[in-house]
Amino acid sequence: MFKKILIANRGEIACRVIKTARRMGIATVAVYSDADRDALHVEMADEAVHIGPAPAAESYLIAEKIIAACKETGAEAVHPGYGFLSERASFCEALEAEGITFIGPKPKAIRAMGDKIESKKFANAANVSTVPGFLGIIEDVAHAERIAGEIGYPVMIKASAGGGGKGMRIAWSEAEVRDGFDRARSEAKSSFGDDRVFIEKYIVDPRHIEIQVLADAHGTALYLGERECSIQRRNQKVVEEAPSPFLDEATRRAMGEQSVALAKAVDYQSAGTVEFIVDRDRNFYFLEMNTRLQVEHPVTELVTGIDLVEQMIRVAAGEKLALAQADIKLNGWAVESRLYAEDPYRNFLPSIGRLTRYRPPAEGSNGAAVVRNDTGVYEGAEISMYYDPMVAKLCTWAPTRLQAIDAMSDALDGFVVDGIEHNVPFLAALMRHPRWREGRLSTGFIAEEYPDGFAPMEPDAEQAAILARIALSAHLVDAERRAHHLDRLRPGSVQRKDWAVKIGDAYHTLATGDAVVSDWRPGDAVWHGTVAGVDVTAQLRPFPNGMRIDWQGLSVRSRVFTPRLAELDALMPVKLPPDTSKMLLCPMPGLVVSIAVSEGQEVKAGETLAVVEAMKMENVLRAERDLTVGSIHAKPGESLAVDAVIMEFA
Structure with missing residues (x-):
């Protein structure tokens, strides 16, 4: 077995590999760019080597720098994680030439399956059904x-x-x-x-279902069940689960056996994933084979009990798999939510900045459920514009699918992230969506259910009643604290019995302590308790004279008044936001790739105005209506902050 390995990656996957290596007694080496000097994976590893500037093309993507770091530290093997150099046969060969082991498949398999065009040709020749x-x-x-x-x-x-x-x-x-x-x-x-x-x-209404395979150098190849990855946005997976709520045992076996046959045909060694699209009639078509560890591998680990990173390391070290196909059992259900630094209320555009507060839910058993959080950040860390916007992968396991979803809902409600925009509100709302809970999925789910994007939601009557009770409960606890500090001789003297709680624009009349039990204290970011016997986890953030409550994808402002003050508050004028209808604002921090129009040009609705790049994705900004361009304030190559004015319209 290896004594020391280097992880040629960053962020949560580097931290994930380090955890398994540490458990196996293997020393680890991290590599880092200028932007990652203070990153969590650097702190966790036994050693760390600086490999260059922030852009990945000048650091993480340069094989020579990775090899030099191996030589400098004496690392015997390299785990590539996913992305970056993980599917480059030339990198694998360069390592082998230096006597360094690549923890992954051999170059032959990477070339055969890593290139999507060549993999489809290979699959066709092997009589595998393709699109x-x-x-x-x-x-x-x-x-x-x-x-x-x-x-x-x-x-x-x-x-x-x-x-x-x-x-x-x-x-x-x-x-x-x-x-x-x-x-x-x-x-x-x-x-x-x-x-x-x-x-x-393009298959209409497809499901994206993938099979996890595991193979060694001694002729054993196995499939470890499937993952349903149909909840996608812009072809990027957002939520995954294992197993799939759609497959029957016969289809699962057929997909698994076909995946194993494909792996054996290219002499595959290591963990890999064969991806399929599946139509309404459970016909499945090969898409590609990912010759690396997948982002969503934790859900497979949770339902099989198999540490895929450990198996990859053991296979790379020449060991035989200590498993047979009959040993692979799927136990319970697991769900993974990808927490991204992006603004769900601005069409999920990327967000960057410092995590002023980062408090994930506690990992481990929680009743019948298990919570796992794979992350590469910490409170105070910075989300950079140079890399993928993933902050964490929150996973839950439970005996049944709905139990796993409910555990995920509760965990998301307690996941505190401040300093950046993030998609927790969307993920939390998704966990309550009837179609998701019923398992009626397709890769078009988000586009179909949120055609105009994800907008702030209004609570229904039942939700508003719960939010009002939480707001009053928090107000009374804070009032007790204030009374204690103002008059130490009479602590706890909150005499009023009736209150008016404003949730959004509506007022709710409540009595003191109405059916609420909680041990929340002022300053706590997360409120745990029961409301009328219902378990609730919510987040509370104070603002002047009130409290913002985040729960189940809702984000509402609450204020607690006496009945008379509520009457007066209802008479207050509403401040209207400024009119920006004649401006094109930069929707996220990013780099202007191009300006497609000129001053004075008449533009039709739908035409491109500008392209802005952030976190490796190009975002096309289009005209929402027919207009005439007035003045242009930005130019290609310029870095802009969110809401910076790109151009004005006449």
């Missing part, structure tokens, strides 16, 4: 339009070396092919250094 498409090199936009027309709309444009939803576009018309082809190539070049794309038929 209809064109697997050759697409020369230009005209060629792309011709291919899309022959396949039939809608089509999917995908980066050959892609992953994580980058370099991927759905096109429903020639116009969308023209725009999508250029955007996909640009993103592919930026993210992977390879601008090749291919086109395939």
